[in-house]
Amino acid sequence: MNETLEIQNPSLIQDLILSGKDFKKEFTKVEDVPYFDCSYQRFLGKYIAEDDTVLIIYAEGIRYQEKLIHPEFIEDKLIFKLGTKKYTIEEIDYILKVENLKQYFPIATNFFGKPIRFVHAVDGVSFKLEKGKTIGVVGESGCGKTTLGRTILKLYKKTAGDIFFEGKDVSQVKGKNLRKLRCDMQLIFQDPYSSLSPKMTIGAIISEAVRAHHIVPKEDVREYTFQIMEKCGLQRHYYDRYPHEFSGGQRQRICIARALAVKPKLVVCDEPVSALDVSIQAQIINLLKKLQKESNLTYIFISHDLSVVKYISDTIAVMYLGSLVEIGSKKDIFATPLHPYTEALFSAVPIPDPTVKMKRIILEGDLPSPANPPKGCKFHTRCSRCMEICKEKTPQLKQMDDGHYVACHLYQEQVDETKEEKDNL
Numbered sequence: 001m002n003e004t005l006e007i008q009n010p011s012l013i014q015d016l017i018l019s020g021k022d023f024k025k026e027f028t029k030v031e032d033v034p035y036f037d038c039s040y041q042r043f044l045g046k047y048i049a050e051d052d053t054v055l056i057i058y059a060e061g062i063r064y065q066e067k068l069i070h071p072e073f074i075e076d077k078l079i080f081k082l083g084t085k086k087y088t089i090e091e092i093d094y095i096l097k098v099e100n101l102k103q104y105f106p107i108a109t110n111f112f113g114k115p116i117r118f119v120h121a122v123d124g125v126s127f128k129l130e131k132g133k134t135i136g137v138v139g140e141s142g143c144g145k146t147t148l149g150r151t152i153l154k155l156y157k158k159t160a161g162d163i164f165f166e167g168k169d170v171s172q173v174k175g176k177n178l179r180k181l182r183c184d185m186q187l188i189f190q191d192p193y194s195s196l197s198p199k200m201t202i203g204a205i206i207s208e209a210v211r212a213h214h215i216v217p218k219e220d221v222r223e224y225t226f227q228i229m230e231k232c233g234l235q236r237h238y239y240d241r242y243p244h245e246f247s248g249g250q251r252q253r254i255c256i257a258r259a260l261a262v263k264p265k266l267v268v269c270d271e272p273v274s275a276l277d278v279s280i281q282a283q284i285i286n287l288l289k290k291l292q293k294e295s296n297l298t299y300i301f302i303s304h305d306l307s308v309v310k311y312i313s314d315t316i317a318v319m320y321l322g323s324l325v326e327i328g329s330k331k332d333i334f335a336t337p338l339h340p341y342t343e344a345l346f347s348a349v350p351i352p353d354p355t356v357k358m359k360r361i362i363l364e365g366d367l368p369s370p371a372n373p374p375k376g377c378k379f380h381t382r383c384s385r386c387m388e389i390c391k392e393k394t395p396q397l398k399q400m401d402d403g404h405y406v407a408c409h410l411y412q413e414q415v416d417e418t419k420e421e422k423d424n425l
């Protein structure tokens with residue numbers, strides 16, 4: 001197992017890397033590494049030492065200092081020393097990058113039929129997702145979670161922003177490549193009752209896309225379908241049965257088998273267990289985890305059940321009225337939720353310890369209309385810590401900790417002060 005090294009001052013490390021003159025000449029090679037720069041994050045790369053130690057570097061700014069380290073290329077690998085250790089660069093495999101994604105739906109038109117009013121279902125969302133990992137998207141009903149998932153899958157035509165899947169701009173994918181993309185990105189629906197055709201047998205449901213996309217030769221389709229069914233905990237003799245003969249949990253297994261049959265890389269799980277009994281929920285979640293491990297699948301897991309999200313996710317993104325208000329690792333979000341909305345949301349998660357007294361934060365008021373979102377911070381109409389600035393200025397996502405971002409004016413000053421201190425160094 002890899003050991004992860006924690007870096008206390010990541011931006012300093014970046015300064016050191018960028019400072020070497022020879023290295024500067026070679027810097028374009030570093031940009032080939034997953035260099036990611038968008039409104040909320042700047043990421044430099046992942047470094048792996050010879051002893052398998054992993055070093056991950058995030059940074060907020062680029063400045064040049066005295067040359068302090070001596071990176072060099074050995075056999076086409078960039079090597080640099082940090083303390084007594086040697087590091088080489090290895091690319092982080094980001095399967096999905098979403099940048100400033102917007103999805104507006106027109107709700108009123110003018111005399112000439114031109115849309116004049118819109119529902120801001122997704123409003124400037126950015127995040128990136130590492131291959132084989134799970135991002136949990138949480139928030140109240142109507143916050144835009146499902147629309148986000150469907151826009152990423154290209155089921156809706158995005159209003160603005162970019163979606164990169166395996167480095168390719170999804171909006172540019174057409175024809176044969178779009179068919180391939182449809183296989184690579186799959187969706188598991190919330191309702192296993194209405195998402196299966198009652199007129200088709202289980203075998204026909206699972207094998208339909210296998211035939212259409214020529215996943216395996218025609219003569220092997222039946223055997224391949226059996227294999228997928230078994231992988232998802234369905235017995236072979238279910239092949240000729242119909243969906244109405246099955247329970248909710250089994251139907252959801254059929255939906256999962258249908259999605260996996262086309263060998264996807266990314267699966268959007270849209271509330272996959274909310275329509276199921278609690279006892280069945282655990283089985284389905286465990287099945288999803290098992291399949292992820294076996295096939296290195298990447299999940300976008302949309303749910304309002306925070307306990308389920310906690311169990312399955314690596315990263316958690318909190319949405320409110322179409323925007324991300326906080327994003328970070330599962331550990332950070334559960335241990336130290338920063339945004340007042342996240343605090344309220346997570347205060348409702350039951351703690352399985354009778355000695356711990358829960359402090360539930362009850363939010364007042366309803367979710368404002370996404371057709372007419374409040375000015376400034378969208379949460380200010382319900383926030384108990386609202387300040388004057390919150391009513392005027394929209395807070396931007398700012399990094400508080402490695403990979404932990406929050407959009408709230410309560411922390412804005414703190415972030416600005418830290419930045420100023422670094423600039424003065």
Ligand code: SF4
Pocket residue numbers: 339340341377378379380381383384385386387390395407408409410
């Ligand atoms: Fe509350 Fe202001 Fe933070 Fe919005 S920006 S969550 S209103 S404190």
